[in-house]
Amino acid sequence: xxxRFPKRFMxxxxxxxxxxxxxxxKKWQEMSYTEQIFTLSSFATDLEMRLGxxxxxxxxxxxxxxxxxxxxxxxxxEAVSEKPAPVVPAAEEMKSTESASYGSGAPVAAxxxxxxxxxxxxxxxxxCHFHLFDFSQKSCGTAASLRALDDALCDKAVLLGIPCxxxxxxxxxxxxxxxxxxxxPCYVYAYADQMLADAWLALPYEGRRRxxxxxxxxxPTDLNAINHVKRMYEKYPRLWRGLGEVMxxxxxxxxxxxxKEVPRPNHPAMLPIYEFCCEKGLPVIVxxxxxxxxxxxxxxxxxxxxxxxxxxxxxxxxxxxxAGVSRRTSQSNQHELFDRMMxxxxxxxxxxxxxxxxxxxxxxxxVVKDVWVSLIEKFSDxxxxxxxxxxxxxxxxxxxxxxxxxxxxxxxxxFDRLSPEAARRVAYMNGEDAYxxxxxxxxxxxxxxxxxxxxxxxxCEFLDTTGREYIPGTQASSFxxxxxx
Numbered sequence: 001x002x003x004r005f006p007k008r009f010m011x012x013x014x015x016x017x018x019x020x021x022x023x024x025x026k027k028w029q030e031m032s033y034t035e036q037i038f039t040l041s042s043f044a045t046d047l048e049m050r051l052g053x054x055x056x057x058x059x060x061x062x063x064x065x066x067x068x069x070x071x072x073x074x075x076x077x078e079a080v081s082e083k084p085a086p087v088v089p090a091a092e093e094m095k096s097t098e099s100a101s102y103g104s105g106a107p108v109a110a111x112x113x114x115x116x117x118x119x120x121x122x123x124x125x126x127x128c129h130f131h132l133f134d135f136s137q138k139s140c141g142t143a144a145s146l147r148a149l150d151d152a153l154c155d156k157a158v159l160l161g162i163p164c165x166x167x168x169x170x171x172x173x174x175x176x177x178x179x180x181x182x183x184x185p186c187y188v189y190a191y192a193d194q195m196l197a198d199a200w201l202a203l204p205y206e207g208r209r210r211x212x213x214x215x216x217x218x219x220p221t222d223l224n225a226i227n228h229v230k231r232m233y234e235k236y237p238r239l240w241r242g243l244g245e246v247m248x249x250x251x252x253x254x255x256x257x258x259x260k261e262v263p264r265p266n267h268p269a270m271l272p273i274y275e276f277c278c279e280k281g282l283p284v285i286v287x288x289x290x291x292x293x294x295x296x297x298x299x300x301x302x303x304x305x306x307x308x309x310x311x312x313x314x315x316x317x318x319x320x321x322x323a324g325v326s327r328r329t330s331q332s333n334q335h336e337l338f339d340r341m342m343x344x345x346x347x348x349x350x351x352x353x354x355x356x357x358x359x360x361x362x363x364x365x366x367v368v369k370d371v372w373v374s375l376i377e378k379f380s381d382x383x384x385x386x387x388x389x390x391x392x393x394x395x396x397x398x399x400x401x402x403x404x405x406x407x408x409x410x411x412x413x414x415f416d417r418l419s420p421e422a423a424r425r426v427a428y429m430n431g432e433d434a435y436x437x438x439x440x441x442x443x444x445x446x447x448x449x450x451x452x453x454x455x456x457x458x459x460c461e462f463l464d465t466t467g468r469e470y471i472p473g474t475q476a477s478s479f480x481x482x483x484x485x
Contacts, residue, residue: 002047006055010064011040024364117367117413122153123423125408126431129245129285129321129353129386130157130211132196134463135166135178137189138470139391141460141485142199144477146207148393152405155428156210158435159200160245160285161192162390163216174468193217193232197239199485201454205443212241212435214285220248220263226272233280236450238442241435243277244285244319246270249302250326264288266308274313283317283434285351290324290337300324300337310345317434319349319384325356334360335371342379349434350379353386357410373417380422384430385411396464399477456484 002009019033031039048056065071127149133139149157164186166176176182193215200213215232218225233240248263264270265288277284290300303324310318323338331337334356341348352361361372376383387407395401415423442451460473460482473482 002055002059003051006051006058007063009059010067011044011059013037013040022364024362025359121412121416123412123415123427124153124155125385125411125427126436127152127154127157127387127408128319128384128431128435129160129351129388130404131160131162131245131388131390132199133162133192134391135162135164135186136175136391136470137162137165137192137195138461138463139199139458139485140393140462141458141473141482142203142207142211143479143481143485144394144399144460144462144473146210147479148402148404149210151402152387152408154387154408156212156431156436158241158244158285158386158431159196159211159213161196161214161216163189163192163218163245163247165189165192177463177465177468188217188219190217190228193228195458197232197236198454198457200239201451202456202485203444204453205441208444209436209441212439213239214242214244215240216244216246216285219269220246220265221261221267221269223269225269226276229273229276233276233282238440238448238451240282241439242283242285242317243273244283245321246284246286248286248288249305250287250289264302264305266305270309271312274309274316277317278313278315283319283349285319285321287321287326288324289326290334291331293326300331303337303341306341306348307345310341310348314347316347317349318345318347319351319434321351322354322356323350323352323360325354325360335369335375339375339378342375342382349382349384349430351384351386352376352411353388353407368414368417373414376414376426377418377422380418380425381430383426384434385426392463394462396462396466396471396476399462458485459483460485 013033013036014029015031015033015036022032022035025031025035028036028039044056044060047059130145130149132142132145139145145157149155166178166181166186167184168175169182169184172182172184176184194217196213196215200208200211203211215229217232218228229243246265248265248267265286274284276282286306288302288306290303290306292301306318306320306324309316320341323334325334338350342350358366361368363369385408387404389404389407393402393404395403411427415427418426442448444451444453446452460477461470462473462476462482463469464471464476473479473484476482
């Protein structure tokens with residue numbers, strides 16, 4: 001765009017009144033003033049390398065000086081032509097996007113955080129937060145998912161759907177790919193559970209035994225929700241390994257999903273669901289913010305909502321996603337909440353996937369903080385990891401890069417600093433014990449017809465983030481198994 005319209009670009013920050021401190025965030029709207037200026041400067045440097053200094057300087061200051069009447073001389077812009085300038089291709093790493101990750105929306109320019117320490121050894125893991133579908137209810141398919149897991153040295157994964165779908169409003173020209181892409185609503189998508197079951201049932205035994213399906217396609221504020229849970233569970237009782245990811249308080253998703261009633265973990269509609277899970281021995285994976293968005297006052301406004309559930313259902317295995325963190329909801333004393341809740345409630349487990357890792361657990365040098373190493377060592381029998389990518393695990397075009405791998409490998413530095421037993425538990429055994437242990441996995445030729453292998457019925461679709469479009473697997477991939485799942 002700058003190459004096409006070099007005389008019509010200016011740069012500016014988007015910080016409202018607060019100019020001090022660093023957020024260490026990669027999200028533009030969450031960056032400090034210094035971080036935003038650093039990002040803009042990096043962008044200008046990139047323009048200079050790829051389009052030349054006159055174009056870069058025009059974007060840096062000459063266009064703004066002319067626009068605001070600050071005395072820019074015309075000769076400063078004479079070297080800039082409105083004709084399309086040749087664009088020098090960026091390095092491959094500059095093309096990467098984050099939009100296939102749950103924690104990201106559309107591709108953004110961002111200040112690069114320092115590289116995390118490289119682990120001297122590799123670790124085999126269980127990914128306990130793996131979404132097969134995205135917010136459009138599309139997926140690259142189970143074959144591509146299993147290849148991504150293999151490449152990341154993940155032996156197994158907890159298979160989650162997405163219990164809601166993003167509406168494409170008629171006044172939006174582009175299809176939204178993520179729930180934060182526009183102000184359009186999301187709606188509960190109960191069929192997500194059946195799609196997940198169909199995808200799993202279409203696998204042979206070798207694939208089935210590696211993926212533990214979870215159901216979650218219900219409205220957490222609907223007193224009728226228990227009927228959906230029972231109906232789906234009783235249809236495939238030997239398939240489901242638990243419930244999740246149940247969407248309760250969830251930054252911007254809360255208002256776009258259910259704008260009339262707040263979904264919360266202690267909502268009356270959830271109570272019979274917890275009772276059912278206790279009866280069946282099913283763990284529940286719940287996303288629920290511990291605090292309000294945009295505050296840092298050392299008080300967690302919604303801590304009591306989780307505490308009430310844990311006290312009322314002491315036999316319930318409650319997995320708190322991301323340690324209660326979402327975008328803009330973390331506190332400087334988040335570790336104190338973790339320690340307090342884990343100490344008080346032995347039935348609480350914590351999943352440290354998504355933004356809690358980068359925004360809370362890492363220091364400014366991308367090294368895991370000592371306090372978190374100590375706490376995870378202390379509660380190593382109740383902590384799990386996860387990639388939290390949604391539906392897309394390979395970059396386009398060409399499926400050249402495994403985009404979920406970095407979301408698993410990032411934990412290796414933590415495992416290196418834990419005791420051998422604690423590392424083994426967090427990396428692998430906690431997930432194995434919670435979701436796979438003692439599971440009589442139905443084979444494709446099971447005597448019960450409900451579990452016999454189904455034909456593949458859903459088309460594999462790979463997201464091209466540059467063009468914001470889904471490419472059929474038959475076109476995107478050279479693997480024949482990427483056609484349907």
